[in-house]
Amino acid sequence: MIEKLARVTILVRDEDEALHFYVDILGFKKTADVRFGPGFRWLTVAPQDQTEVEIVLHNPVVWLGPEEGRRLLARLGQSTPWVFYTDDCQAEYERLKAKGVVFNALPKQQPHGLEAVFQDLYGNGFVLLQPTQPAQGMA
Secondary structure, eight states: OOOOOOEEEEEOSOHHHHHIIIIIISOOEEEEEEEETTTEEEEEEEOTTOOSOEEEEEOHHHHHOHHHHHHHHTTTTOSOOEEEEOSOHHHHHHHHHHTTOEESSSOEEETTEEEEEEEOTTOOEEEEEEESSOOTTTO
C-alpha cells in the first residue's frame, strides 16, 4: 500500500540559482543540501510550514550524464503547474511580484478560490491559490 507522497522533483539547470529563487525569493526553507561524489548534490526545499513533502531541485546532467540530462532539460517549463495554497493570494502576489517573480496575469477569482499563476526562473508553472473554502490542512 502506498502511504504518502514524500518528494517531487523540479528539473533545474543550476542548483545554486534555483536554491536562491526558492529560498530567497519564494521564501521556502532548505531541507537538505548534501554533496557527495564528483558534482553530485542532493538538494531539497519546502514551504516554511511544509512537513510532509519536499521539492528536489534536480540537475539531470549531473545525475544522468550529458546526453540524457540535456534531453530532460529541453523539457524545462513544459510540466503541468503545481498548486501552492496561500491564506492571502493578493498579498502574496504583490510580495512576489515586487521580488521579480513573473506572473501570467493578475490574481483572478475562480469558482475554487482566488488564484494567480506564476513561473519559476526556468518557466515551470505554479498556481498560488487562496481556496474559497478552507483547504484540508489549511484550517
